[in-house]
Amino acid sequence: xxxxxxxxxxxxxxxxxxxxxxxxxxxxxxxxxxxxxxxxxxxxxxxxxxxxxxxxxxxxxxxxxxxxxxxxxxxxxxxxxxxxxxxxxxxxxxxxxxxxxxxxxxxxxxxxxxxxxxxxxxxxxxxxxxxxxxxxxxxxxxxxxxxxxxxxxxxxxxxxxxxxxxxxxxxxxxxxxxxxxxxxxxxxxxxxxxxxx
Amino acid sequence: xxxxxxxxxxxxxxxxxxxxxxxxxxxxxxxxxxxxxxxxxxxxxxxxxxxxxxxxxxxxxxxxxxxxxxxxxxxxxxxxxxxxxxxxxxxxxxxxxxxxxxxxxxxxxxxxxxxxxxxxxxxxxxxxxxxxxxxxxxxxxxxxxxxxxxxxxxxxxxx
Amino acid sequence: xxxxxxxxxxxxxxxxxxxxxxxxxxxxxxxxxxxxxxxxxxxxxxxxxxxxxxxxxxxxxxxxxxxxxxxxxxxxxxxxxxxxxxxxxxxxxxxxxxxxxxxxxxxxxxxxxxxxxxxxxxxxxxxxxxxxxxxxxxxxxxxxxxxxxxxxxxxxxxxxxxxxxxxxxxxxxxxxxxxxxxxxxxxxxxx
Numbered sequence: 001x002x003x004x005x006x007x008x009x010x011x012x013x014x015x016x017x018x019x020x021x022x023x024x025x026x027x028x029x030x031x032x033x034x035x036x037x038x039x040x041x042x043x044x045x046x047x048x049x050x051x052x053x054x055x056x057x058x059x060x061x062x063x064x065x066x067x068x069x070x071x072x073x074x075x076x077x078x079x080x081x082x083x084x085x086x087x088x089x090x091x092x093x094x095x096x097x098x099x100x101x102x103x104x105x106x107x108x109x110x111x112x113x114x115x116x117x118x119x120x121x122x123x124x125x126x127x128x129x130x131x132x133x134x135x136x137x138x139x140x141x142x143x144x145x146x147x148x149x150x151x152x153x154x155x156x157x158x159x160x161x162x163x164x165x166x167x168x169x170x171x172x173x174x175x176x177x178x179x180x181x182x183x184x185x186x187x188x189x190x191x192x193x194x195x196x197x
Numbered sequence: 198x199x200x201x202x203x204x205x206x207x208x209x210x211x212x213x214x215x216x217x218x219x220x221x222x223x224x225x226x227x228x229x230x231x232x233x234x235x236x237x238x239x240x241x242x243x244x245x246x247x248x249x250x251x252x253x254x255x256x257x258x259x260x261x262x263x264x265x266x267x268x269x270x271x272x273x274x275x276x277x278x279x280x281x282x283x284x285x286x287x288x289x290x291x292x293x294x295x296x297x298x299x300x301x302x303x304x305x306x307x308x309x310x311x312x313x314x315x316x317x318x319x320x321x322x323x324x325x326x327x328x329x330x331x332x333x334x335x336x337x338x339x340x341x342x343x344x345x346x347x348x349x350x351x352x353x354x355x356x
Numbered sequence: 357x358x359x360x361x362x363x364x365x366x367x368x369x370x371x372x373x374x375x376x377x378x379x380x381x382x383x384x385x386x387x388x389x390x391x392x393x394x395x396x397x398x399x400x401x402x403x404x405x406x407x408x409x410x411x412x413x414x415x416x417x418x419x420x421x422x423x424x425x426x427x428x429x430x431x432x433x434x435x436x437x438x439x440x441x442x443x444x445x446x447x448x449x450x451x452x453x454x455x456x457x458x459x460x461x462x463x464x465x466x467x468x469x470x471x472x473x474x475x476x477x478x479x480x481x482x483x484x485x486x487x488x489x490x491x492x493x494x495x496x497x498x499x500x501x502x503x504x505x506x507x508x509x510x511x512x513x514x515x516x517x518x519x520x521x522x523x524x525x526x527x528x529x530x531x532x533x534x535x536x537x538x539x540x541x542x543x544x545x546x547x
Contacts, residue, residue: 022424029420034411043414051423055430118237118256118340122333122543126527128410135407149372150407156374175368182399189402251531251539303517317526320542321518327537329514333526333544 006070014061025054028071031152032078038147039082041136045089049081056081068161075152075162079144086140127188134184138177145170146177226293226302228347230269230281231328235260236339249344251330257342273304273347283308285336287316289343294321301325302347308334362386362393371400516540 006027012020032053037046056077057064064073135143144163148154156174160167182189233246240262246252252263271279273293281289287308295303301323308317308331322329324347334341362370362383369375370383387394516528525545530538 018428025424025427026420029423030412030415030418033415033418033420037411037414038407043417046414047418047423051426051430054424054427058427058431118259121256121259122527122545125529125543126525126545127406128413129527131406131410147407147411150404151411156372171365171368174372175365178368178400178403179364181403185403185406188406189399250533251541254531254533257531301514316522316524317520317542317544318522319518319520320516322514322516322540324514327514327539329516329539330541331544332541 007066010061010064010066010070013058014064021058024057024070028074029054031071032074034151035075035144035147036078036082038135038151039079039140039143040085040089041132042089045085046082049078049085052081053077072158072162075148075154076164079148079162082144083140130185130188134181137184138180142173142177142180145173146181149174224296226273226296226348228271228273228279228291228345230267230271230279230289230291231265231344231346232267232269232281232283233342233344234264234266234284234337234339235332235342236262236264238262240264249328251328252342252344257332260340260342262339263342273302283334283341283343285334285341286310287334289331291345291347297323304345304347306331306345361390362396367393367396368400371397513537514540516542 006024009020009024009027013024029050032050033046036049036053037043040046040049053074057074064070068076135146138146141163145159148159148162154162156167156170159170159174163170231246233243233252235257237260242261242263243265245265245268246263251257257263266284267281269279269281271281271291273279273291275293278290278292281291283289287310289306289308292305293302294305297303303321303323306317306320306322310316317331320331322345324345326346326348328344328346330342330344332340332342366375366379366383370380373380375383387397519526519528519542521544527543527545528540529543530540532538
């Protein structure tokens, strides 16, 4: 499922094939969400970003020249919308303190899946909370880079294209973000807490 | 003169004893506190708890035994917090902070040993008629789950 | 490559698979005998696992089918005339990320761009509103707007505003209920 398959789907979607557009959506919705969430740190905001991103993609299919890959184009839109959303929210919280209370339980439901040991579920939740807090402390462009790298596995070159900055800037932001996260999460990264399922 | 002073004293005393019929009625807020002991081992689940939706979902549904230790009816006034003794020796105190325009009530909850601020010093919740839970304290081989439900609308009472 | 420890940049690049093969091999040889550098690498691996687990977990809670429905609604609405929208999109994004792209062009084009900015840039508004997309969050925002004139309808949700765990640690989360409501839970960690 590489970029070539995307090219065909984009061409079909541009011609009005809604099934093709749905396939593009299904292929990238979770990944786009992961990226958006990594930046905006709020489930509803991330969902809004992804929804708006795909609406924009659909509206501008005609204008997509294929000079970059589809996912590069999509992630660029997702990044821009995510940063817009962050800035919009920052302005709101400056004069409306009550909005901040949402952060306490923002998107914070325990996973419905398991009848797992409650202590384990709680420990995992605490780990996630610490991670989110650490990500929130990063400047937004550092956050964008570490999320693109860790969630999407994009190369430095690909990230540089998406964010339209030199590769050296990507490396500097990524290494700085990692260092800050490691300092912030030192007890969790070295300890015995089992992270993976 | 003396009779005037006596009459004055009488009126002052009488006034003090009269009910405050000229003042606003006191609006107390009713609530309920459930104290549940939850254990992972297989065992009975109290019938009343089976009707509480949240207790049937993660993480609570991992507890195979749920015993309703106590149900406390509480009343919160403007200056009168409610205090509930917990089975582990701590006290749960609920104070009414604000009556919201939308019918909900902002309350503060704390759990402490007597005369100390050592456990859960402060929790502020805007409560509707639906319960919220404070859980995690270890007791008698299980975990305490405290459900707090504050009435959605004030119950009026006059004194 | 330092013979003592791997430099931070090189270790990061090695972790990301960005080193040339010869350099990567050199780092691998060092890692085989250096506990400290191995530990640094493991820390990166754990961070990676945390982030991916968190992203997957949150994504699993989203109803993407419903989202696609809203996307389809949004794509059906007649768009702003194409030329002005393209200008607006380009200007909006460029102003935020590369302002010189907008202001550098001289004369009439700059004026046209400025006019488009005034036309297109709007104060912050809920994203769903732009396409007049029916959105489940709309009713909530409408309630907020009428609150000044009408008494707000009674909300069904309890919410945690503030928590101080004192010397303990804990977490706050919500349990989603069948009717769409949610119940907040404050969990105190007792070791």
